[in-house]
Amino acid sequence: MARTGASTAPGWCVGLLARCVPGRLSCESLLGDLEAHADELVDQRGVLAARAWLRWETLAVASRYARARLNGSLRSTPPSPHSSHLPDRHSFMNTLLQDVVYGIRSLRSTPGTTAALLFILVLGIGALVATFSLVEAALLSPLPYPAQERLVWAATTFEGYPNPVGSAPDWADYRERSSSFSEFGAVTPFFLPVTVVTEREPSRVKHAYATWNLFRTLGVEPVLGRWFTETEGELGTTVAMVSYRFWQEQLGGEADVIGESVRVDGEAHTLVGVMPPDFHFLLEVDVWRPMQMGGPFAGARRFHNWLMIGRLRDGVSLEQAQSDVDVISRDLQREYPDSNETKALALTPLAEAITGSVGPQLLLMMATAGLVLVVAGSNVASLLLARGSTRQAELAIRAALGASRSRIIRQLTIESLVLGMVAGVGGIVAASWLSGMMLRVIPLSVLGIEDLDMSIAAILFGLAVTVVISLLFGTAPALRVIPDRPSEALRSGRGSVGAGNQLRSGLVVAQVAVAVVLLIGSALLVRSFISLSGQRPGFSPQQLLSAEINLSGSQQESTDERRAFFDELATRLEALPGVEAVALATQLPIRNPGNNIGIWDADAPPDTVQKPLAYQRIVRAGYFAALQIPLVAGRTFDAGAGLDGEFELIISRDLAETLFPGEGAVGRRLMPDWGGDLVGLVVGVVEDVRVGALADADAPTFYANYVRSPERTMNIAIRTRGVPSAIVPELRAVLLDLDPTVPLGDIRTMEDLIADSIGQPRLMSIAMGLFSATALVLSLVGLYGILAQAVTQRRREFGLRVALGAERSNIVAIVLRSGMLRVGLGLAVGIPAALASTRLLEGFLFDVAPVDPIAFASVAVLLAAVGLIACLVPAVRALRVDPVISLRAE
Amino acid sequence: MGRQNLLGSFEQMVLLAVRQVGEGAYAPAILERLQATMNRKVSRGAVYVTLDRLQQRGLLTSSSAPAEPGRGGRPRRHVQVTPEGIQQLEEVRAYLDSLWDGLDAVQED
Numbered sequence: 001m002a003r004t005g006a007s008t009a010p011g012w013c014v015g016l017l018a019r020c021v022p023g024r025l026s027c028e029s030l031l032g033d034l035e036a037h038a039d040e041l042v043d044q045r046g047v048l049a050a051r052a053w054l055r056w057e058t059l060a061v062a063s064r065y066a067r068a069r070l071n072g073s074l075r076s077t078p079p080s081p082h083s084s085h086l087p088d089r090h091s092f093m094n095t096l097l098q099d100v101v102y103g104i105r106s107l108r109s110t111p112g113t114t115a116a117l118l119f120i121l122v123l124g125i126g127a128l129v130a131t132f133s134l135v136e137a138a139l140l141s142p143l144p145y146p147a148q149e150r151l152v153w154a155a156t157t158f159e160g161y162p163n164p165v166g167s168a169p170d171w172a173d174y175r176e177r178s179s180s181f182s183e184f185g186a187v188t189p190f191f192l193p194v195t196v197v198t199e200r201e202p203s204r205v206k207h208a209y210a211t212w213n214l215f216r217t218l219g220v221e222p223v224l225g226r227w228f229t230e231t232e233g234e235l236g237t238t239v240a241m242v243s244y245r246f247w248q249e250q251l252g253g254e255a256d257v258i259g260e261s262v263r264v265d266g267e268a269h270t271l272v273g274v275m276p277p278d279f280h281f282l283l284e285v286d287v288w289r290p291m292q293m294g295g296p297f298a299g300a301r302r303f304h305n306w307l308m309i310g311r312l313r314d315g316v317s318l319e320q321a322q323s324d325v326d327v328i329s330r331d332l333q334r335e336y337p338d339s340n341e342t343k344a345l346a347l348t349p350l351a352e353a354i355t356g357s358v359g360p361q362l363l364l365m366m367a368t369a370g371l372v373l374v375v376a377g378s379n380v381a382s383l384l385l386a387r388g389s390t391r392q393a394e395l396a397i398r399a400a401l402g403a404s405r406s407r408i409i410r411q412l413t414i415e416s417l418v419l420g421m422v423a424g425v426g427g428i429v430a431a432s433w434l435s436g437m438m439l440r441v442i443p444l445s446v447l448g449i450e451d452l453d454m455s456i457a458a459i460l461f462g463l464a465v466t467v468v469i470s471l472l473f474g475t476a477p478a479l480r481v482i483p484d485r486p487s488e489a490l491r492s493g494r495g496s497v498g499a500g501n502q503l504r505s506g507l508v509v510a511q512v513a514v515a516v517v518l519l520i521g522s523a524l525l526v527r528s529f530i531s532l533s534g535q536r537p538g539f540s541p542q543q544l545l546s547a548e549i550n551l552s553g554s555q556q557e558s559t560d561e562r563r564a565f566f567d568e569l570a571t572r573l574e575a576l577p578g579v580e581a582v583a584l585a586t587q588l589p590i591r592n593p594g595n596n597i598g599i600w601d602a603d604a605p606p607d608t609v610q611k612p613l614a615y616q617r618i619v620r621a622g623y624f625a626a627l628q629i630p631l632v633a634g635r636t637f638d639a640g641a642g643l644d645g646e647f648e649l650i651i652s653r654d655l656a657e658t659l660f661p662g663e664g665a666v667g668r669r670l671m672p673d674w675g676g677d678l679v680g681l682v683v684g685v686v687e688d689v690r691v692g693a694l695a696d697a698d699a700p701t702f703y704a705n706y707v708r709s710p711e712r713t714m715n716i717a718i719r720t721r722g723v724p725s726a727i728v729p730e731l732r733a734v735l736l737d738l739d740p741t742v743p744l745g746d747i748r749t750m751e752d753l754i755a756d757s758i759g760q761p762r763l764m765s766i767a768m769g770l771f772s773a774t775a776l777v778l779s780l781v782g783l784y785g786i787l788a789q790a791v792t793q794r795r796r797e798f799g800l801r802v803a804l805g806a807e808r809s810n811i812v813a814i815v816l817r818s819g820m821l822r823v824g825l826g827l828a829v830g831i832p833a834a835l836a837s838t839r840l841l842e843g844f845l846f847d848v849a850p851v852d853p854i855a856f857a858s859v860a861v862l863l864a865a866v867g868l869i870a871c872l873v874p875a876v877r878a879l880r881v882d883p884v885i886s887l888r889a890e
Numbered sequence: 891m892g893r894q895n896l897l898g899s900f901e902q903m904v905l906l907a908v909r910q911v912g913e914g915a916y917a918p919a920i921l922e923r924l925q926a927t928m929n930r931k932v933s934r935g936a937v938y939v940t941l942d943r944l945q946q947r948g949l950l951t952s953s954s955a956p957a958e959p960g961r962g963g964r965p966r967r968h969v970q971v972t973p974e975g976i977q978q979l980e981e982v983r984a985y986l987d988s989l990w991d992g993l994d995a996v997q998e999d
Contacts, residue, residue: 008962021938021942022942023942025952025965025967026938026941026942026952028964029916029917029954029964029965029966029967030938030967032962032965032966033916033918035961035962036918060933060934060935061934061935061938062935063935064933064938064939065935065938065939065942068939068942073939073943074939074943074946075946
C-alpha cells in the first residue's frame with residue numbers, strides 16, 4: 001500500500017522522537033509502528049483523524065520517555081565505550097547546526113503560521129529599509145562637493161524674515177567686503193528655457209545664470225575646458241558652460257568642442273567648459289551663462305533673483321562669518337536706504353538648507369514605517385506566544401532530556417533568527433523595489449537623486465533591524481513559555497500559559513495604540529488632501545489645453561512681428577470647429593508660477609520700504625473669457641485696443657482690496673516697479689486665481705495688455721469643445737503652417753497640471769493610509785487571535801457557567817468586555833499619544849488643524865467598530881460552547 | 891542475592907506478553923496482547939518505555955527485522971526475553987507464590 005501523506009510523521013515528530021528515544025532501532029521502529037497504525041486509521045476514521053492521532057500519539061509517547069528519563073528509570077543513551085564527559089571541540093558547531101536544522105524544521109511544520117509571519121515581517125522590514133535608504137541618500141550622505149561642510153547658504157532677510165534670494169549688487173558687495181569666505185557665488189534658482197543651436201540641430205534646453213565663480217565656490221572642476229573667468233562676469237563677453245549630458249547628446253561628446261561657438265537664443269556664445277556627469281546643483285541645468293552686472297537679472301538692488309552660496313575660509317566658523325556679514329549688512333542699510341533699509345543676510349549650512357525641505361517628510365515616513373514594523377513585530381511575538389503555549393510540552397520534554405535552560409534559549413533564539421533572516425532578506429529585496437515608489441512620494445530631485453540603488457549601509461541597516469526584531473519579538477516572548485518545572489508541565493499536559501497571555505494582552509493594547517496614532521495621522525492627511533483638492537483654482541480648468549510657444553529661434557524679431565504672429569495664431573485656432581476660445585499669456589496659472597514685483601498707487605506712492613508686491617501677467621485680450629475668470633468690476637481688455645491708447649491694467653480682487661481698501665479700484669492709476677515712469681489705468685477687477693499650487697493662497701495679480709510688449713515666450717491655453725488632447729494635431733498643423741521653426745513645448749491639459757500640483761500630498765496620504773491600514777489590520781489580527789485563544793482556554797469555564805444556568809448573553813458579554821477593554825485601553829493610550837505627535841504633521845496639513853476633532857473622533861469610532869467586529873467572532877464561538885461536550889473533554 | 895529492584899508488575903506483564911506473543915514479538919502486538927488480557931486501554935508510550943528499560947537491564951534483546959513494504963522503509967523491532975529475564979520472572983513468581991501460600995482458602999471462605 002502506498003503511504004499517504006496523512007500517515008507520514010512530520011519532521012518535528014521525527015526530530016522529537018530522535019531526541020527522546022534511546023537507540024536508533026528503537027526510535028525508527030517506533031516511528032514505523034506509529035505510522036503503520038496511522039495508516040490503518042486512514043481507512044477507518046479518515047485522513048484528518050489519522051493525522052491528528054499520529055501527532056498526538058507521538059507527543060504522548062515522547063512525554064512518557066521524557067518522564068522515564070527524568071526519574072532515572074531510563075538511561076539517556078546506551079552506554080558507549082567512546083562516550084566522554086569532556087566537552088567536544090566540535091560539539092558547539094554541531095549543535096548549532098542541529099539547532100538551525102531543527103529551527104527550519106519546526107518552522108516548516110507550521111507552514112501557514114510561518115508564511116503569515118514572513119509576509120508581515122517582509123512588509124515591515126521592507127518599508128523601513130526603503131525609507132532608510134531615502135534618508136541615507138538625502139540626509140546622511142554629504143553633498144557631493146569637496147569640503148561641503150564649509151558651504152553656506154546666504155539667504156537675504158527682510159526685517160528678519162528670510163527671502164531665499166538676493167540681488168546681484170548686494171552679492172557683489174558682500175563678496176568684495178567680506179573676509180570670511182574663500183569664495184562667494186550665486187545662481188538663479190529657476191531655469192530659463194533657451195533655444196540652443198549647435199552644428200547638429202536646434203534644441204530647447206534648461207538654462208541658468210551663475211556668477212563666474214559659482215563652480216569655484218562649489219569646488220567642482222569641469223571635465224573639459226575651464227571655469228568662467230572674472231572678466232567673463234562683465235558685460236560684453238558671450239560665453240557658456242554646458243552639462244555633461246548636453247555635451248554627449250548635442251555636441252557628440254567630442255573633446256574639441258571647447259572654443260566652439262553655439263547660438264543661445266540666437267546669439268553666438270563661446271563654449272568654455274563642460275561640467276562632470278554627476279554634477280548637479282539644485283536644478284537639472286544644461287547650459288550656464290555668467291551673471292553680468294547690468295545684464296539679465298542683475299540690474300537694480302531691489303530685484304532679488306540670486307541664490308547666494310559662500311565657502312567659509314579655513315578656520316572661520318559660521319558664527320564668525322555671520323557677524324562679519326552683519327557688519328556689511330548694516331553698512332549697506334546706511335548706504336542704500338531705499339532698497340536695503342530692512343535687508344540683511346542669514347547664513348545656514350548648505351546641506352541643512354537643501355535637505356531642510358525633505359527632511360521632515362523623510363523622518364515622518366521613517367517613523368511611520370518603524371511603527372508599522374513594531375506592530376508587525378508584536379504580532380509576530382503574539383503568534384509565537386500562541387504557538388509557544390502549544391509547544392510547552394515539547395520544550396518541557398527537551399528540558400527533561402537534559403537540555404539546559406541556556407540551550408533551550410539558544411534554540412529559540414536561533415529559531416527566531418532563522419525566521420527573521422528569511423524575512424530580512426525578503427525585506428531588503430522588497431525595499432529595493434519599494435524605495436522607487438517612495439521616491440515618487442518624496443521626490444529628491446532637488447538633491448539630484450532620481451534613482452536609488454540599495455547601498456551597503458541600507459543593507460546593513462536592514463540586517464541590524466532584522467536581528468533586533470528577531471531578538472525583541474522572537475526570543476524574548478519565547479522565554480516566557482520555557483517551563484520552569486518541566487515535570488509539572490508534562491504531567492498537566494500544558495504549561496503555564498498565563499504569563500504568555502498577559503504579555504500578549506499588553507502587546508494587543510500597544511498595537512491598538514500605535515494603530516490609533518497612525519490612523520489619526522493618515523486621517524489628518526486625507527482630510528487635508530480633500531480640502532486641498534476641493535480648492536477652486538479661480539478659473540475653469542476643464543477642457544483646457546496648454547502649451548508653450550517660443551519665438552526666440554524664429555524670424556519674428558520685432559515686437560510688431562511677434563504680435564502679428566500671435567494674433568494670427570489665435571485667430572486661426574479660434575476658427576477651428578473644436579476650439580471655443582484661446583488665451584495667450586506670459587504665464588498661465590498653476591502652469592507658470594512666480595514673477596512678482598512691486599506695484600503701488602501712482603497718486604500716493606508709499607514710503608520706501610512697504611511696497612506691495614503683485615504677480616505680473618502680460619495677457620492677450622480674450623484671456624479672461626477663455627479661462628473663465630469672472631469679472632468683478634469694470635471691463636476686460638478691448639480686443640481692438642491699439643498701441644496709441646491709454647496703458648491699461650486689470651487687477652485681481654485681492655490686489656484691489658490691498659491697494660484700495662473699501663474704495664473702487666476702477667479708474668485708479670497704478671505704477672508697476674519696472675524702473676521707468678509708466679503708469680497704468682485700472683480698467684477692471686477680476687476674481688482671484690491660484691498662481692502656483694492649489695495650496696497657495698490667492699495671490700495679488702495685475703494683468704497688462706500684451707499689445708505693448710508681446711514676449712518671445714508666450715503660453716497658450718485653448719478651451720476646447722471636446723477632449724482637449726484631440727486638438728493637438730490641428731494645433732501643430734496651424735503652427736507648422738505659420739512658421740515651421742517655432743517649437744510647441746510641453747503640451748499639458750490644465751486638469752493634469754492641477755492633479756500634478758497636488759500629486760505629492762495625494763501620494764503622501766496614500767502612503768500614510770497604506771501604512772496605517774496595515775497597522776490596523778495587524779492589530780485586529782492580534783486582538784482576534786488573543787480572544788479566540790482565550791475562548792478556547794475558557795471553554796470549560798463557559799461550559800460550567802452555562803450548565804449552572806448562566807444566560808448565553810452573559811458569556812458573549814464576558815468575551816466582548818475583555819476584548820473591548822483592550823480596544824479601550826489602546827484608545828486611551830493612543831489618543832493622547834496622537835495629540836502629542838500629530839503636531840509633527842503640521843507642515844503637511846492644509847486647512848486642517850493637527851488636533852482636528854473630526855479626524856480624532858472618526859478614528860475612535862472606526863476603531864471601536866472594527867474592534868467590536870474582531871471581538872464578535874470569538875464571542876459567537878463562545879456562545880456555541882456546548883456545556884456537555886466542553887465538560888466531558890476534560 | 892541482594893537484587894536492587896524487583897520487576898514491577900507492569901514490567902512482568904510486558905515480559906510475559908512478549909513470551910506469549912512468541913516468535914517475532916514486536917511492540918504493537920505486545921500492546922494488543924496486554925489490552926486484550928487486561929481488557930482496558932494500555933498506554934502505548936508505557937509499553938515502549940518499558941521495553942527499552944527492560945532491554946537496558948538486559949532482560950530483553952531486540953533485533954531488526956528487514957523493512958517491509960508499507961512501513962516507509964522503517965524497520966520492525968523484534969524483541970525476545972533473555973535467559974536473565976526468564977530467571978527474574980521465575981524469581982518473582984516464586985516470591986509471590988510463597989506470599990500467596992495459604993491465603994486461597996481464607997479468600998474462598
